[in-house]
Amino acid sequence: xxxxxxxxxxxxxxxxxxxxxxxxxxxxxxxASWLNLQGIRLAxxxxxxxxxxxxxxxxxxxxxxxxxxxxxxxxxxxxDDITVxxxxxxxxxxxxxxxxxxxxxxxYYESRGGITEARLRMARVPEGADLIENRMSGAPGIRIGNIxxxxxxxxxxxxxxxxxxxxxEGGKPxxxxxxxxxxxxxxxxxxxxxxxxxxxxxxxxxxPFFKEGRVGANFVVRSTEPDxxxxxxxxxxxxxxxxxxxxxxxxx
Amino acid sequence: xxxxxxxxxxxxxxxxxxxxxxxxxxxxxxxASWLNLQGIRLAxxxxxxxxxxxxxxxxxxxxxxxxxxxxxxxxxxxxDDITVxxxxxxxxxxxxxxxxxxxxxxxYYESRGGITEARLRMARVPEGADLIENRMSGAPGIRIGNIxxxxxxxxxxxxxxxxxxxxxEGGKPxxxxxxxxxxxxxxxxxxxxxxxxxxxxxxxxxxPFFKEGRVGANFVVRSTEPDxxxxxxxxxxxxxxxxxxxxxxxxx
Numbered sequence: 296x297x298x299x300x301x302x303x304x305x306x307x308x309x310x311x312x313x314x315x316x317x318x319x320x321x322x323x324x325x326x327a328s329w330l331n332l333q334g335i336r337l338a339x340x341x342x343x344x345x346x347x348x349x350x351x352x353x354x355x356x357x358x359x360x361x362x363x364x365x366x367x368x369x370x371x372x373x374x375d376d377i378t379v380x381x382x383x384x385x386x387x388x389x390x391x392x393x394x395x396x397x398x399x400x401x402x403y404y405e406s407r408g409g410i411t412e413a414r415l416r417m418a419r420v421p422e423g424a425d426l427i428e429n430r431m432s433g434a435p436g437i438r439i440g441n442i443x444x445x446x447x448x449x450x451x452x453x454x455x456x457x458x459x460x461x462x463x464e465g466g467k468p469x470x471x472x473x474x475x476x477x478x479x480x481x482x483x484x485x486x487x488x489x490x491x492x493x494x495x496x497x498x499x500x501x502x503p504f505f506k507e508g509r510v511g512a513n514f515v516v517r518s519t520e521p522d523x524x525x526x527x528x529x530x531x532x533x534x535x536x537x538x539x540x541x542x543x544x545x546x547x
Numbered sequence: 548x549x550x551x552x553x554x555x556x557x558x559x560x561x562x563x564x565x566x567x568x569x570x571x572x573x574x575x576x577x578x579a580s581w582l583n584l585q586g587i588r589l590a591x592x593x594x595x596x597x598x599x600x601x602x603x604x605x606x607x608x609x610x611x612x613x614x615x616x617x618x619x620x621x622x623x624x625x626x627d628d629i630t631v632x633x634x635x636x637x638x639x640x641x642x643x644x645x646x647x648x649x650x651x652x653x654x655y656y657e658s659r660g661g662i663t664e665a666r667l668r669m670a671r672v673p674e675g676a677d678l679i680e681n682r683m684s685g686a687p688g689i690r691i692g693n694i695x696x697x698x699x700x701x702x703x704x705x706x707x708x709x710x711x712x713x714x715x716e717g718g719k720p721x722x723x724x725x726x727x728x729x730x731x732x733x734x735x736x737x738x739x740x741x742x743x744x745x746x747x748x749x750x751x752x753x754x755p756f757f758k759e760g761r762v763g764a765n766f767v768v769r770s771t772e773p774d775x776x777x778x779x780x781x782x783x784x785x786x787x788x789x790x791x792x793x794x795x796x797x798x799x
Contacts, residue, residue: 340566340594343591345752448756498627502700517567
């Protein structure tokens with residue numbers, strides 16, 4: 296039995312553009328994958344509108360429930376960028392201009408028309424915060440306590456995650472391997488349940504697909520233990536092929 | 548001022564595969580867009596793992612907070628499909644086999660190896676529920692009270708949404724128009740804030756982009772009132788062009 300501590304994170308996505316259906320979110324998947332590499336599990340996501348009270352509520356719920364809280368969106372220079380104010384309100388601290396963020400922005404905008412009041416909005420942080428580097432646009436992300444405030448534009452989020460890589464305490468990464476099989480998942484439901492039960496350190500997820508006019512399913516085994524994972528996968532493949540089922544080439 | 552009732556919905560996505568980063572969610576965007584057409588606003592999304600207590604908590608929070616609650620995922624035949632049990636637990640009702648769902652599944656599987664215990668799992672519903680038609684795979688969605696339990700596989704979700712179209716009470720659809728402009732959003736932050744303030748029935752979102760080596764932004768105006776929306780868009784375009792800014796062709 297694995298008695299090691301499991302590190303967890305929550306994610307609050309701040310964005311009317313996601314809730315309206317206008318923009319397809321890409322940050323859940325990229326932050327989840329990145330967290331796995333850090334040995335941290337994404338345990339919950341909340342997507343909330345650009346409304347201060349709603350951001351405060353979600354931030355306070357998730358920062359208390361998990362080891363880390365990430366947010367994306369709402370840290371630009373315009374009137375709809377209210378994330379910093381909302382998180383400062385959630386923490387009960389004032390908003391201040393961070394001297395280093397101001398210096399970064401002044402340097403960045405020196406050749407781009409100079410600093411303005413709107414641009415200086417991006418130097419505002421909850422009091423006591425540190426900066427997260429952003430090599431692309433000058434505007435930094437923000438860390439305060441266990442909260443990481445990231446950009447909403449996915450390729451800028453990526454750069455901020457790169458800057459954070461290896462800096463957060465985590466546990467063992469959650470590993471996964473997938474077996475694809477040409478079978479209706481309903482035909483092997485008992486086999487899957489029995490295999491999971493026999494491999495206590497593993498969880499098995501079953502995800503049906505439909506392609507080339509055929510029904511199939513991907514069986515995803517997850518574990519923090521490489522040996523347990525491989526043993527479970529082997530048992531599963533043996534059980535499926537022993538049952539006359541055809542493994543999907545290349546899916547493993 | 549718009550004093551009409553605004554209808555709202557919450558969405559709970561049940562899925563380890565989304566939280567692990569393995570699968571890119573597509574249901575938020577499609578459900579959000581569909582809800583807009585029904586005159587209902589997606590007000591909050593929570594993504595939770597395949598853990599009953601976590602599903603119960605999210606379902607009970609959102610079904611009370613909004614007019615409607617949608618869920619996706621976890622209604623298949625395998626051991627990791629626990630949505631029906633979790634929602635029954637949230638509502639304090641038993642799980643029963645729905646006679647019509649059973650008949651649909653028996654007919655569907657007649658030419659596919661016959662009904663089995665695993666397949667019958669897909670006929671289980673919280674007591675008192677109605678079915679939501681699914682033309683594709685036989686397994687229906689479920690409606691109980693203000694809760695709509697949908698499939699996780701996006702193209703099956705689509706079919707269930709089609710079956711529900713026009714059946715839910717809603718208000719005025721939220722309309723939107725977009726103006727793309729070759730400008731750093733920080734240069735027009737005041738202009739945007741002033742335009743929004745002058746058009747009380749509209750909200751303006753600002754979303755930067757980077758393409759063809761240039762910086763630009765999409766300004767998305769949202770309103771339930773077509774005339775107000777068009778007036779705000781016209782003001783915005785006049786203000787941007789009057790300010791010497793170049794509108795992005797084809798973005799409007």
